[in-house]
Amino acid sequence: MSALPKRIIKETERLVSDPVPGIQATPNEDNLRYFQVKMRGPIQSPYENGIFKLELFLPDEYPMEPPKVRFLTKIYHPNIDRLGRICLDVLKNNWSPALQIRTILLSIQALLATPNPNDPLANDVAEEWIKNEPQAIKTAKEWTKLYAMNEVMD
Amino acid sequence: MTKLDPFCCHSIGSNSELSYTDEDEFYEVIDIGKEQEEEEKEEEEEEEGEDDGDTDTEEFIFENSDSDSDTYSFESQFLNIKENVLKTSKNLSPKSSTSNKHSINDVKVDYDCLNTLQLYDMLIESKIRRLKPIFKISETRLLNLLAYFDWNEDRLIERYTENKEDTLSSCGINIFGSDNGNDIKNVIKLEAKKSYVCPICCEDNLEWVFYLKTCKHHACQECYQRYIKDEINKSKLVKCMNCDNTLNLNDLDLIMGDKDDGSRKLLEFSIRSFITKHSDQYKWCPFADCDQIIHVKDTCQLVEFPRYHISPYVKCNNDHNFCFQCGREKHAPADCRLANNWIKKADKESATLNWVFANTKECPRCSVNIEKNGGCNHMICGGCKYEFCWVCEQDWEPHKNSFFNCIKYEKGKVGNNVEDENSDSNKTKNGKLPKDFQKYKHYYRLFSEHEQSAKLDMKLYAQIEKKIQSMQETVGISWIEGQFLQESINNLINARTALKWSFALSYYSDQSHNLTKIFEDNQLLLASNIEELSQLFTEKDPRMLLEMKLKCLNKAQFVKARMEALIECGRELLSKGICS
Ligand SMILES: [Zn+2]
Ligand SMILES: [Zn+2]
Ligand SMILES: [Zn+2]
Ligand SMILES: [Zn+2]
Ligand SMILES: [Zn+2]
Ligand SMILES: [Zn+2]
Numbered sequence: 001m002s003a004l005p006k007r008i009i010k011e012t013e014r015l016v017s018d019p020v021p022g023i024q025a026t027p028n029e030d031n032l033r034y035f036q037v038k039m040r041g042p043i044q045s046p047y048e049n050g051i052f053k054l055e056l057f058l059p060d061e062y063p064m065e066p067p068k069v070r071f072l073t074k075i076y077h078p079n080i081d082r083l084g085r086i087c088l089d090v091l092k093n094n095w096s097p098a099l100q101i102r103t104i105l106l107s108i109q110a111l112l113a114t115p116n117p118n119d120p121l122a123n124d125v126a127e128e129w130i131k132n133e134p135q136a137i138k139t140a141k142e143w144t145k146l147y148a149m150n151e152v153m154d
Numbered sequence: 155m156t157k158l159d160p161f162c163c164h165s166i167g168s169n170s171e172l173s174y175t176d177e178d179e180f181y182e183v184i185d186i187g188k189e190q191e192e193e194e195k196e197e198e199e200e201e202e203g204e205d206d207g208d209t210d211t212e213e214f215i216f217e218n219s220d221s222d223s224d225t226y227s228f229e230s231q232f233l234n235i236k237e238n239v240l241k242t243s244k245n246l247s248p249k250s251s252t253s254n255k256h257s258i259n260d261v262k263v264d265y266d267c268l269n270t271l272q273l274y275d276m277l278i279e280s281k282i283r284r285l286k287p288i289f290k291i292s293e294t295r296l297l298n299l300l301a302y303f304d305w306n307e308d309r310l311i312e313r314y315t316e317n318k319e320d321t322l323s324s325c326g327i328n329i330f331g332s333d334n335g336n337d338i339k340n341v342i343k344l345e346a347k348k349s350y351v352c353p354i355c356c357e358d359n360l361e362w363v364f365y366l367k368t369c370k371h372h373a374c375q376e377c378y379q380r381y382i383k384d385e386i387n388k389s390k391l392v393k394c395m396n397c398d399n400t401l402n403l404n405d406l407d408l409i410m411g412d413k414d415d416g417s418r419k420l421l422e423f424s425i426r427s428f429i430t431k432h433s434d435q436y437k438w439c440p441f442a443d444c445d446q447i448i449h450v451k452d453t454c455q456l457v458e459f460p461r462y463h464i465s466p467y468v469k470c471n472n473d474h475n476f477c478f479q480c481g482r483e484k485h486a487p488a489d490c491r492l493a494n495n496w497i498k499k500a501d502k503e504s505a506t507l508n509w510v511f512a513n514t515k516e517c518p519r520c521s522v523n524i525e526k527n528g529g530c531n532h533m534i535c536g537g538c539k540y541e542f543c544w545v546c547e548q549d550w551e552p553h554k555n556s557f558f559n560c561i562k563y564e565k566g567k568v569g570n571n572v573e574d575e576n577s578d579s580n581k582t583k584n585g586k587l588p589k590d591f592q593k594y595k596h597y598y599r600l601f602s603e604h605e606q607s608a609k610l611d612m613k614l615y616a617q618i619e620k621k622i623q624s625m626q627e628t629v630g631i632s633w634i635e636g637q638f639l640q641e642s643i644n645n646l647i648n649a650r651t652a653l654k655w656s657f658a659l660s661y662y663s664d665q666s667h668n669l670t671k672i673f674e675d676n677q678l679l680l681a682s683n684i685e686e687l688s689q690l691f692t693e694k695d696p697r698m699l700l701e702m703k704l705k706c707l708n709k710a711q712f713v714k715a716r717m718e719a720l721i722e723c724g725r726e727l728l729s730k731g732i733c734s
Binding site: 005006007009010063064065096097098 | 353354355356357371373377380381384395396
């Protein structure tokens with residue numbers, strides 16, 4: 001493996017020394033491009049009190065290419081599918097090399113606070129969200145209790 | 155095409171006498187044959203001592219042209235081929251079409267071939283000059299702007315009159331406050347200070363930094379170059395990495411330091427979008443790696459073609475022939491409709507057919523593996539010297555006289571190219587074969603084999619070209635001397651393509667009709683001459699090839715004439731509704 005670019009070293013240092021509130025990103029010891037992420041569900045969202053695990057990988061072309069991020073914890077959300085893949089513009093077309101790991105993670109946290117069923121990735125969830133929002137929110141809360149309550153932030 | 159009627163009262167094998175009244179035309183064609191024959195004889199005399207065991211098909215025909223033969227023999231079959239062929243040639247002569255007011259000769263398409271830069275100039279001339287006084291921005295900028303508005307000038311002007319600043323800034327153009335509204339250089343290139351750290355890669359000790367004047371964002375040269383390379387392929391505009399500010403075309407060139415990667419790429423993007431938007435008039439050459447554009451000025455001209463069952467073939471500056479109507483390679487004698495049906499059918503049936511094209515086959519006699527390294531289908535086994543045909547895997551001997559058995563489809567014929575009707579692989583889901591599946595399979599196989607052969611001919615030619623080039627360097631042979639090969643191979647490949655498509659016609663034709671029989675005779679004659687020409691190229695020694703110049707050119711000329719006759723005959727089939 002080639003030497004780690006300065007950009008990644010700098011970002012990692014800052015993520016550790018000056019962490020984003022409610023988000024914890026730890027680089028893998030064997031592969032410094034691979035991060036274990038824990039994210040606190042935003043307050044007053046159906047994911048409140050949950051702690052969600054994600055994985056983040058920086059491809060060779062980073063920062064020209066966006067990082068690859070995926071939820072590992074099961075989550076009921078119209079823009080996140082069963083495999084944990086996230087539908088978020090900054091992770092695709094709207095990526096810019098000026099964005100960073102921390103900005104991306106903040107965007108994902110914001111997505112949890114404001115689901116967008118009109119631009120869905122998980123179609124069945126989005127359908128339910130539009131048809132019967134209170135029910136969908138209830139399911140999201142139940143899933144949070146079921147799957148996202150066994151983790152703690154370090 | 156009123157002249158065709160005499161065909162109908164003429165049946166194959168019934169009469170060996172030439173029923174021609176117009177003797178001039180008759181001799182005209184004979185002369186062509188004689189000429190070729192004589193030239194070939196001359197050559198053979200030059201190559202003294204050569205055992206002249208093989209009889210040329212043409213010679214064979216003409217030597218026997220006076221003999222009487224009442225039985226249906228090879229000779230009479232050939233006479234008929236010749237006769238039919240002559241009739242087609244007759245139809246080709248311009249005389250036959252003078253009676254018609256709206257003649258096929260009037261059907262043509264005028265076109266230009268342009269490259270991207272020429273199209274760019276044309277667009278500047280035709281579109282931009284008119285818009286420039288309104289917008290007061292540079293020409294290239296305007297082109298970007300138009301591309302951004304999908305070439306809808308009216309919408310652009312409308313939006314612009316509504317709100318100038320918004321319209322421009324929505325596409326990232328920031329000209330206000332600039333001198334004259336001309337292309338502002340937004341980016342400045344600066345030598346990097348020792349302490350400078352690029353915010354994108356976090357590297358220090360850099361050479362160059364690029365600053366955007368309008369937004370003060372910056373990055374190092376390497377980051378900007380990598381960024382632009384990615385960005386330029388996916389959008390009409392390249393924005394600042396940090397905000398919505400746009401880089402101007404001159405900025406891109408400044409950063410890339412190379413016109414090819416910079417503004418030219420972005421212009422190409424604009425031009426691509428223009429062509430997509432105006433695809434009725436502009437088409438990219440469909441050949442791989444060719445960037446030529448064909449422009450048809452008057453699309454009304456295209457309307458006439460289908461009526462005559464011909465297609466508007468165009469040729470780009472790189473000598474690629476294609477059909478402007480359907481964007482396929484030249485598909486004559488098939489017209490666009492038939493070509494389309496044939497290809498659609500092939501797509502549909504491909505799962506059932508499941509053909510794998512091998513470039514090696516076992517010798518039918520001794521099972522030694524033989525590789526096909528050129529288009530020529532006349533194979534000679536390296537082991538047992540058995541001569542066979544690659545396509546039908548039968549003895550080559552009868553092919554010398556006629557490709558009849560190889561090409562002609564006969565119901566229930568048992569041969570290598572017609573497999574057992576009951577074999578499982580041919581069955582559809584319900585276990586039944588489509589009605590004419592065997593017939594289709596027969597012709598599709600021929601179609602595909604000749605397609606492969608054309609590709610192999612091309613490949614072989616590339617090798618020959620290399621050999622001759624090296625000879626040019628070592629022995630000092632002029633390149634001009636090898637030029638005839640290019641011409642001959644072009645004829646060969648065009649003819650193979652025509653032969654290939656003629657099998658699509660055969661499939662859709664009414665086999666019982668006389669004209670279909672004439673068409674098939676033309677097919678046989680073309681097929682055998684194609685293989686003869688193709689065989690010349692299998693010569694391994696480039697010196698020998700150069701010595702065969704005259705033979706090669708004559709053969710190529712003849713193949714070309716036969717191809718044209720076949721195409722014309724196919725057109726008759728289509729226009730008479732015998733093939734549909
Ligand atoms: Zn940089
Ligand atoms: Zn900026
Ligand atoms: Zn071309
Ligand atoms: Zn066509
Ligand atoms: Zn053999
Ligand atoms: Zn054959």
